[in-house]
Amino acid sequence: MARIAAVASAFPAHVFSQAEITDTIAAMVTPDRSKQGVLRRLHASSRVETRHLVMPLEAYREQETFTRSNAMFVTVATDLLERALLDALDTAGLRPADVDYLMFTSVTGISAPSVDALLVARIGMRPDVRRVPIYGLGCVAGAAGIARVNDYLIGHPHEVGVLIAVELCSLTFQHGDDSMGNMVASGLFGDGAAAVVMVGDERARGMSATGPEVIDARSRLYPGTEEVIAFTASEAGFRIVLTAGVSPLVEQNFGEDVTQFLAANGLTVSDIDSWIAHPGGPRVLESFQTALALDGDVFENSWRSLAEYGNLSSVSVLEILAEELERPRSAGEDTLLFALGPGVSAELVLLRWPDERISV
Template identity: 35%
Template sequence: MHSAALVSLATSVPAHTFLQKDVLAAAWDIFGSRFPDYERFASIYTNTGIIKRHGVKPFDWYLTPRGWPERTEAFLEGAEALYIEVAGKALASAGIRAADVDTVVTVCSTGIATPSLDARVHRRMGFRSDVSRVPVFGLGCAGGASGLSIASRLAQARPGTNVLLVTIELCSLALRLDELTKANIIATSLFGDGAAAIVLRAGDGGETQIESTGEHLWPDTLDVMGWSVDPLGFGVILRRTVPEFVSSELKPALEKILTRMRLSLADIGRFICHPGGAKVINAIESALALDQGTLDHERDVIADYGNMSAPTVLFILQRALAKGLPARSLLTALGPGFTASCVALRRAV
């Protein structure tokens, strides 16, 4: 079968920029007097490696308690606008119109929309009435890699058709003022908003091709990462230490995935990893026996944007593409499940 190839890749973030130092100051005001031993936990903000992040709402909006109706209104307004922006950029870079898109895959886990986001932007985008729509929810931080895997298989199944992948996450809308938990403090220190879009096509070449895809789901790990749901909205679940999990579990899982791809770790010239946070990046380098500092694009993206969940690894891919990929790369992300999702990329010779 023809391999799916990347035709274009675009990224976008909302207009509102939050400096990490300002987030830390606000967090002290919000949590300092209410969270036991907060002074010790406040160091999280300075240890993330983040300089700034972006949010779909102005900074002060997040300092007032919000419930489901307000969060959902903000999600729909912000997600639709960001969707149109990033998809439009990817289509323009690919030299096609929305009417040329045959399948659109939309990945999002930070808001609920029914009709789905692709339907809500359908008229404004200019999609055809017969476009195939594939909305995907619940993949969390793994969504960029899993979404690319899904979109590539759909492109491969119908050579010559255009598949548009849009990953969009408004993580900031899930930040909570009421939850006095370590997980919420970590989330407040890490997450930002962003979107990425890719056009894929199979059958007519392309410099960067999807060679293979794979996933690994660890049993009995539902408590590692996810959402809780209550009348105020989503609440983050982080009940195990992800860096420690990565240190012990990532390499064996990747080896199993690569074996199914008929590859090995030695075949990979570049790892493109969802960063999670600074400690996760260090843990990945250690687990894969990479020299410290190897995951440079990962550190740069987390510094500039924070953890945007699903789109983050595609921001990193964009930088890696600009610098030039080796013969074979492995894009990988971890997310709820607990799951590792991988995409092997091959540079056409």
């Protein structure tokens, strides 16, 4: 199994209150005053208080072409990931040249060469670093990325693997789309990036690190749900598709999926000491809690992230994980990290804080 050595986040400099964003974009979404009222109610009930955006608010008044918005994506994404990755490596006591395996994920922009390739020479990674850019996993990619880097490190225990994720959701903003999905999305998603540094068992020996071990992971794809969550292309760029079908799907399936996964590892829901749930929105978080029959503020960290940043897609669980690494931990504590994405797909990652911390 692999060890998480460090996690770091990075955000655009522009940060606005939810009320400021709503006031600015309401008329861009629809000229209809009654529909603007619906949008305002949706934004107010999102539990989002602030969001980081790549541009000043006024800049969103101009409808961008996909060419311009994607060019901005490449530039800003590279800058944010440089900050996040260098911070995470520094925390782990590693250098860019130490990275053997680099996985990159995003669903809000595309480029070839991919953003991970642009970072290699820029920050001094080795030219023989193994790169795996992935696209299409959406919100589930942060959890899935940790699982896939772990898969690699199990077979390469002396190596260093890195996951980098960036989502610039505001660049997908759709003018003149008064669909319910777009009105919800325009009040929910934010911009940000994160980097996770992981090390194989043998590489971990002799390092100073306090992060958890990846014990196990499981993927779940729900057939026939392709249109429940999606990301489609339009003339103005990518368009987020959200439907009301997410919560019923969670409540019908997620509890059993988690129970079976934990049972395979000799655990029950009551054995989990802490949770890192993807903050897909208020209804989604409530559905997770219902499906798992959990009481109290077990998802307090997810509600905090939703309020401060909005839904960051693949970055959200990584931002929460970065915060969780700052908290004191008991030996042997178990954490379940999970997310949902297009498909609909789910990824579960079981983390355990080791009995003995790695020492120099």
